Amino acid sequence: MHFDYTPRGVCSRAIHIDLSDDGKTIEQVSFEGGCNGNLKAVSKLVAGHSVDEIVGILAGNTCGPRPTSCADQLSRALVEAAAAAH
Numbered sequence: 001m002h003f004d005y006t007p008r009g010v011c012s013r014a015i016h017i018d019l020s021d022d023g024k025t026i027e028q029v030s031f032e033g034g035c036n037g038n039l040k041a042v043s044k045l046v047a048g049h050s051v052d053e054i055v056g057i058l059a060g061n062t063c064g065p066r067p068t069s070c071a072d073q074l075s076r077a078l079v080e081a082a083a084a085a086h
Contacts, residue, residue, distance in 0.1 A: 001085050005077035009068045012039065015077045023085025025050055026078070034070050042071060051082045 001023060005015040012034030018027040026046050031039040046054045055075045063069035 001081070003077070003081035003084060005073070005080060007070065007073035007077070009066055010034065010063065010070045010073050012070045012073070015070075015074055017077055017081045019051065019081055019085055021085075023051070023082045026054060029074065031070065039070055042074065046074070051078045055079060 001019045001021060003017045003019065005017065006013070007015055012031045014032040016028075016030045016032075018029075019025060020027060026049055029043040029046055031043065055078050058071040059075040061069045061071040061075075
């Protein structure tokens with residue numbers, strides 16, 4: 001299942017997510033914009049893990065003075081993507 005998310009309050013412009021058919025496992029994530037090297041690393045690290053596990057780890061992560069981050073926005077995107085899969 002493919003899901004596109006528009007993050008808010010961060011440098012990245014889009015997050016593209018592919019989940020397993022049941023919406024529980026992250027198959028692939030890619031970002032448009034943002035800190036290229038860091039977001040490529042995040043994408044590699046989350047692949048193959050469960051949505052719940054990654055949301056638990058990344059939710060609430062901040063970036064400098066911002067109340068959110070690309071990682072936090074990914075957690076929000078994963079919640080929406082998983083809900084859409086059900």
